[in-house]
Amino acid sequence: DQQVKQNSPSLSVQEGRISILNCDYTNSMFDYFLWYKKYPAEGPTFLISISSIKDKNEDGRFTVFLNKSAKHLSLHIVPSQPGDSAVYFCAASEGGGSNYKLTFGKGTLLTVNP
Amino acid sequence: KAGVTQTPRYLIKTRGQQVTLSCSPISGHRSVSWYQQTPGQGLQFLFEYFSETQRNKGNFPGRFSGRQFSNSRSEMNVSTLELGDSALYLCASRPDRVDEAFFGQGTRLTVV
Numbered sequence: 001d002q003q004v005k006q007n008s009p010s011l012s013v014q015e016g017r018i019s020i021l022n023c024d025y026t027n028s029m030f031d032y033f034l035w036y037k038k039y040p041a042e043g044p045t046f047l048i049s050i051s052s053i054k055d056k057n058e059d060g061r062f063t064v065f066l067n068k069s070a071k072h073l074s075l076h077i078v079p080s081q082p083g084d085s086a087v088y089f090c091a092a093s094e095g096g097g098s099n100y101k102l103t104f105g106k107g108t109l110l111t112v113n114p
Numbered sequence: 115k116a117g118v119t120q121t122p123r124y125l126i127k128t129r130g131q132q133v134t135l136s137c138s139p140i141s142g143h144r145s146v147s148w149y150q151q152t153p154g155q156g157l158q159f160l161f162e163y164f165s166e167t168q169r170n171k172g173n174f175p176g177r178f179s180g181r182q183f184s185n186s187r188s189e190m191n192v193s194t195l196e197l198g199d200s201a202l203y204l205c206a207s208r209p210d211r212v213d214e215a216f217f218g219q220g221t222r223l224t225v226v
Contacts, residue, residue: 036217041202044157101162
């Protein structure tokens with residue numbers, strides 16, 4: 001049973017426009033959410049995170065929105081740049097203690113066209 | 115600060131052999147976790163170590179094991195390799211009481 005789902009395997013946007021990547025989760029115990037960016041043959045790079053007590057977190061061009069009632073989060077990239085082309089993973093955790101682990105979605109391939 | 119370092123980057127092994135992968139975390143990070151990435155299953159949690167103790171384990175067979183040393187460096191071992199163990203193995207470290215994990219570049223294991 002997939003607890004974190006990214007239903008769009010791929011997304012293509014024009015340079016300068018907004019990219020919106022979506023993620024849904026089913027486990028109510030998740031209390032922290034993260035987005036990672038990954039290039040082929042490299043490890044994931046941490047982008048931005050949000051705690052379940054917030055509904056928005058912003059860092060430069062990246063904003064993450066959390067809708068707890070809908071169990072949905074999204075990553076907005078504005079403006080999109082060709083260098084943003086990569087696979088984006090949504091991840092969730094149930095806390096940073098002894099039960100810590102990250103549960104990942106299967107990723108969305110973002111292509112930003114010049 | 116240096117990032118998470120994994121060695122080797124690439125490895126080819128034969129079915130039935132065993133393999134050991136190594137991970138050096140970011141300085142000061144006591145938590146090290148391991149993940150397996152395959153095209154079909156995505157990124158899956160293997161286990162987490164903290165101060166030389168395994169604190170959490172994912173749903174993998176006992177052929178997958180690990181350990182952590184007093185300097186927080188960690189090793190992961192897979193015994194009796196199967197073709198399906200071919201994957202990118204990723205190590206991540208994080209500071210205490212923080213959920214953000216920082217990943218190494220991974221070890222690409224190919225079992226033939």
